[in-house]
Amino acid sequence: MIKNIIREAISDVLEKMIDTPFEFEVKNAPPQFGDFASNVALVGSRFFKKPPRQLAEQIVDELRMNPIFDSVSIDGPGFLNFKVSNDVLLRVVRSILNGDYKVSRDENRSVNVQFEYGSANPTGPFTVGHGRQLVIGDVLSRVFKELGFSVIREMYINDAGRQIKLLGRSLWIRYNQQLGVEELQIPQDGYHGEYLVEIAGRLIDLYGERYKNKWDDEIERLFCDFAVENIMAGMRSDLEQLNCQFEVYFSEKSLISDG
Numbered sequence: 001m002i003k004n005i006i007r008e009a010i011s012d013v014l015e016k017m018i019d020t021p022f023e024f025e026v027k028n029a030p031p032q033f034g035d036f037a038s039n040v041a042l043v044g045s046r047f048f049k050k051p052p053r054q055l056a057e058q059i060v061d062e063l064r065m066n067p068i069f070d071s072v073s074i075d076g077p078g079f080l081n082f083k084v085s086n087d088v089l090l091r092v093v094r095s096i097l098n099g100d101y102k103v104s105r106d107e108n109r110s111v112n113v114q115f116e117y118g119s120a121n122p123t124g125p126f127t128v129g130h131g132r133q134l135v136i137g138d139v140l141s142r143v144f145k146e147l148g149f150s151v152i153r154e155m156y157i158n159d160a161g162r163q164i165k166l167l168g169r170s171l172w173i174r175y176n177q178q179l180g181v182e183e184l185q186i187p188q189d190g191y192h193g194e195y196l197v198e199i200a201g202r203l204i205d206l207y208g209e210r211y212k213n214k215w216d217d218e219i220e221r222l223f224c225d226f227a228v229e230n231i232m233a234g235m236r237s238d239l240e241q242l243n244c245q246f247e248v249y250f251s252e253k254s255l256i257s258d259g
Helices: 002-017 040-048 052-063 086-097 128-146 162-178 195-207 217-242 252-257
Strands: 026-028 036-038 069-075 079-084 112-116 150-157 248-251
Touching: 002 026, 002 036, 002 040, 002 052, 002 079, 002 086, 040 052, 040 079, 052 069, 052 079, 112 128, 128 150, 128 217, 150 252, 162 195, 162 217, 195 217, 248 252
Parallel strands: 112 150, 150 248
Antiparallel strands: 026 036, 036 079, 069 079
C-alpha cells in the first residue's frame, strides 16, 4: 500500500516532465538507506536522454516538497531512497483498521507458525517490558494469521524451580507477618512486592491461623501453588484488557512432572 502511494507520487512528478510513461520499481530499502527505494531515474534516463543521477536530482527536487516523505535522497548511480512520514504510516494503519485495504490471504498455506511470547516467571505482575513483548507478539501473530498461516500462540509459564520455592516462602512470611509474627523477614533474594501482602490476606480469609509458624513440604506446596494461581489470575486479567489471546499456556511444572 505504501509502495503504491510512493509510486503515485513519483508518477505525478514524471507526468510534468515527460509524455511517455514507463515502468519502474519501488521496493523495500536496506535499513541504512531508508524505508523504500526506487530505480526510476536509472530506468528513465534513456527516455530523458540524460545521466541517471542528473535525472534523479530533478525528481528529488520535486519529491522533497511532498509531505508524505520525511526525506528523499540519492544513492550510487541514481537510486532514490525514501523515508516516509509518520502521517502516511498512520493513514495506512487507519485504512487497514477500517477495512479499506485487504491483504492477500492464502487459505491454502500449509505452513504452521508458532509464536511464543509474553512468557514470564509467575512471581509477580507483568512489567511494562512484558507488556511491550505482548503487544509486539500479538500484532505479529495476527498479521501472520491474516496472511493465511496456521498460527498457534503460546505462553510458557515458568512455574517450577527455585524461584517458585522462594515465592512460596515469601508469601508464607507475609502471611505470618499479618498474623503478628514480626521476627520473620523475607530473604534478600525473595519477593518483596506489596502484591504478596494482598495475596496473604486472601490466605488468612481462607485458612485463618492454620499455618502460623508452621512449615513443611506440604505447606510449601500449598503456598507456592496459591501464589502462582493468584498471580496468574492477575496476568490473565491483564491479557484480557490488552485483548491478547493464547491458544496454549504451557506449564514448566507439567513438563517436569510428565517427565
